[in-house]
Amino acid sequence: MSPAARRRLVLALPWAWMAVFFLVPFGIVLSIAFAEPSEGLPPYAPLLRWSGEATAVLQLNLANFQLLLEDPYYLDAYLRSLRVAAISATLCLLVGYPMALAIARAPAHRRNLLLMLVVLPFWTSFLLRVTAWIGILQDQGWLNGLLLALGLIAEPIPLLYTDAAMYIGITYCYLPFMVLPLYATLSKLDPSLLEAAEDLGARPWRAFLQVTLPLSLPGIVAGFLLVFIPAVGEFVIPELLGGPSAQLIGRVLWTEFFQNRDWPLASALAIVLLAALVAPIALFQWRAGR
């Protein structure tokens, strides 16, 4: 086998993986999005219909997309989800950056331990961890108990089922996705650059702003996207910790799929969400690549 053929064979495996587990499902969802809802199983009409002897009719139904644009309910959910994701990613950045910096500056023999601690929560079930926050945040929970015991508050503050609880949960769960890429960038930073800045008269804070921060920008962008993208569609955390009014796109999707059984509309929702996320990222990648 020639080296070129061997190369193609090796590359065929990831390509096949991507095709089977990403492209094909995406195609199915896309086709459902253009279908008519119907009673039965599956709950949508096929796109291709045989009419007469040998002619197939392809019927695309754009009504789902039209509805998404016209009904402010969906647009609100989108915007709300984007805002929640942006705030969560920002919170992760504010918490994660000092963590990543501290790990990157820690003595070499301690770094691996600290990194392990960052990913340690992944070793327990995600659902369990989110549920644990209920125990911490509820009125008779640990946090209110502690504040009461310290005499800081007279009666429990309602934390659970608020936006605050949702943000705490999302920030907590997604923090490793922020810390790891940030650490990767910061640990590669040549420490002599910071020394040079200080040597040239920059106080530590200014040296951070002028050298460390701009040079860690790739890590910031990577971490932000890694938190932002899954947070947009996050369903479990707002459902378990957030308030009942929070109509996020994740819940809307769930409702359309499982309660209303409107698969075409739910698929259209997912496609629009994907397009809304992919377009700016592709633009960013293209600009960064130039």
Next chain:
Amino acid sequence: MSQAAKPGTAEPWRDPAAEPFLRIEKVTKRFGDFVALDEVSLSIYRGELFALLGGSGSGKSTLLRCLAGFLEPDAGRIVLDGQDMAGVAPYARPVNMMFQSYALFPHMTVAQNIGFGLKQEGAARAIIRDRVAEMLALVKMEGFGDRKPSALSGGQRARVALARALARRPKLLLLDEPLSALDKNLRESTQFELINIQERTGTTFVIVTHDQEEAMTMATRLAVMDRGTLAQVGTPSEVYEFPNSRFTAEFLGTANILEGVVEGVEAEGVRIGSSELDFDILAEPAPSKPLGSRVFVALRPERMRIERVEPGSALGDNRLVGRVRDIGYYGDYFLYYVVLEHGKEVRVSQPNLRRRTERPVDWEDTVAVTWDRQASMVLPE
């Protein structure tokens, strides 16, 4: 070609009344149990280009980092131009450094790199622009201001690093192995340029290097460092011609070390009986070496002559007989490895004066190695 050899050059270190510009007084620095600097004292004068020369672990870089302020000495004082540097942060010191890796900011242009220090001082934009242009001209990099460091060659990066370090007009410029990343030809030409720039700006330079050639060529004076102490301080020629110990003799240049006992002081010099072989070493009058004392004599390979002799030829005063084990061809000179009777090896170099195919001395030849009494360096140690 060291600066000290130039006629008319001031040599303030010879003047006991001269006030040192930089005083390092009994500076000690420990890392755990390891003593990196052991009570180092050194005076450096205004306008000097002083080289700290030593192997890895000698403490030269630690001393430089103490001067820059990245390290605080455990004991001792550093006084620069009358100002005690204790507790003065790196950003507050009138000292700048050219880093070994150059440490140019990759996200800034050449001009932004050079102007960085002035920007921290809050200098006006026009002033920064003028100074950057001046610095670019100084290092012959006009027209490169808008480039990013990644678009520069190694030599150009070195120039930018130098310009950046000089832009704030530091009282003291520290250079950490500044040319070690450059190839040989570029290194040599850049060395002379550095000296030129140092003379034009009048800035006091302290340069750390492990490259003895670099130290010899550039420095007004140099200090050879060994395990956290200064083994010897002097002009390059002083240290090369009058090494004070086996360490400096062997560290700076190459030296054959012979061992002997002082047998007599004659009119023309000292007679030292070799304790290894049956021959005598003659040397010029040595400073107070009593009769019978054991001494080491260092001999530079280039100060010795080599000639073919009949096997069984006798040893004599300043005359060794041995067998050529190996010949190193360096282009400009040959280096002969001569094995003596009892197995000791001496190195003798001969300039390659003529193009020829036949060497006067070949492998396995029996040779006599001779030298003048002036070439015998009796080590004070």
